[in-house]
Amino acid sequence: MKSSPLWLRFYVSxxxxxxxxLIDRTRHHFTLFKLPELFAVQVNRTVSSIRHQLVDLLDSGGKNDVCAHQLDEADTLLAHRLNGSPAQPLGRSELPGPGSR
Known part of the structure; x- marks a missing residue:
């Protein structure tokens, strides 16, 4: 499985x-408290952890186990998040098999 660095940009929309x-105040606080950097660090840790877990699952159980795991995660997260889950699209997409790394 090839990977490239993840880069997310956070901003006020x-x-x-x-x-x-309110727009000005929100933008000011976003900058003052360095929220883009804070969010980026948290996302990087989360994505790194998820990637490690999925690679291990792919190695031990294969593509179908990864997909099943992601669908279970999406269902669990969707029950508690109004905006959906980042796992939802991944669980339904085609994932490479262990030999395609």
Missing amino acids: HPSSWEQV
């Missing part, structure tokens, strides 16, 4: 209903 003062 406001709803059209927000007043300018």
Whole structure:
């Protein structure tokens, strides 16, 4: 399984209903508290952990076990998150088999 560094950019994207003062305040806090950097560190740790778990599962059980695991994870997370789960698309996509690394 080939990999490349993950790069996510965090920014403030406001709803059209927000007043300018709230947009400005949110952007200021985002910068002041260095939230993009904080979020990036957390995402990197999470993605690294998930990748390690999935590679181990792929090696031990194969593609079907990875897909089943991801579907179970998506179902669990969807029950508790209004915006869905990052595992949902991965569980339903085609994953390479162990020999394709």
